[in-house]
Amino acid sequence: xxxxxxALAIVALCLVSKGGAAxxxxxxxxxxVDGMYYGYLPSAANWNAFFQAKQDFVGASPYTVATLxxxxxxxxxxxxxxxxxxxxxxxxxxxxxxxVKVPVWCDGVSWTSH
Numbered sequence: 001x002x003x004x005x006x007a008l009a010i011v012a013l014c015l016v017s018k019g020g021a022a023x024x025x026x027x028x029x030x031x032x033v034d035g036m037y038y039g040y041l042p043s044a045a046n047w048n049a050f051f052q053a054k055q056d057f058v059g060a061s062p063y064t065v066a067t068l069x070x071x072x073x074x075x076x077x078x079x080x081x082x083x084x085x086x087x088x089x090x091x092x093x094x095x096x097x098x099x100v101k102v103p104v105w106c107d108g109v110s111w112t113s114h
Contacts, residue, residue, distance in 0.1 A: 065096030068104070068111055076108035088113035 042050070062081040069075055086098030091112050094104060104111045 062101070065094050065111075068094075071106040071109060071111045073108055075106045078106045080104050080106075080111070082111075082113070085113060090114060 062083045064084045065082055068080060068082065080103070081101065082094065082096075082104050083101050084096045084098050085100040085102045085104075086095045088094065088100055088102045091114065094111050094113055102113045105114050
């Protein structure tokens with residue numbers, strides 16, 4: 001019981017210590033050295049900036065249908081964005097030269113629209 005209480009006390013001290021970094025989280029890019037910290041109260045403009053900075057859908061730039069990587073076992077289960085789909089249907093084959101922006105999925109054989 002003493003060991004459990006000691007362990008809990010150590011954890012509590014670690015969590016309330018000033019200047020401690022959040023566990024397994026990254027700080028939003030706030031444009032300053034400190035970023036967010038305990039007690040920081042962001043304004044509406046700060047929240048909007050944080051949100052916009054995190055909008056990196058699958059972390060990739062959009063493709064055209066012609067420039068998509070080959071869909072095979074290596075790219076299976078990958079998502080991408082296409083900017084020139086023509087009349088896409090859910091889980092349907094892709095054709096390019098259109099104007100529709102759509103997320104696409106590689107099933108290991110072909111890219112399909114979603």
